[in-house]
Amino acid sequence: MSVGTTLSQARIAAGMTLEELANASKLRASILLAMEGGDFSHCGGLVYARGQLRALAPILRLDPDELVAEFTDEVAQGLHGRG
Numbered sequence: 001m002s003v004g005t006t007l008s009q010a011r012i013a014a015g016m017t018l019e020e021l022a023n024a025s026k027l028r029a030s031i032l033l034a035m036e037g038g039d040f041s042h043c044g045g046l047v048y049a050r051g052q053l054r055a056l057a058p059i060l061r062l063d064p065d066e067l068v069a070e071f072t073d074e075v076a077q078g079l080h081g082r083g
Contacts, residue, residue, distance in 0.1 A: 003053070003071045004038035010060035011036070024059050027052060046075060 001009075011021055022029040031042050035052070043049035050068050057064035 002038055003067065003074055004036045006062065006067065006070065007032075007056065007060065008036040010062050014060055016060075021056070021059065025052075025056055027056075032056075040071075 011018070016024070018029040018032050021027075021032055025032070031052075034040070034042050035049075040046075040049040043052055050071060053067050053071055054064040056062075057067045
């Protein structure tokens with residue numbers, strides 16, 4: 001499963017809309033939607049993407065270390081733009 005899918009499924013499982021997650025995380029809904037689609041190029045770079053994932057993880061009841069490790073693996077495989 002991709003990081004984007006993990007985010008989307010966790011948000012749905014938490015019963016949150018994109019707008020609710022945007023309010024809780026202080027990230028724009030458009031960025032969250034892109035992240036759920038596997039596009040992290042709007043995050044401002046890889047360091048920021050990792051930071052945003054760490055911020056989202058507790059809101060979505062995910063382990064931040066596991067989520068960032070999954071993202072790092074996907075980046076190493078070339079699945080995401082460099083932003």
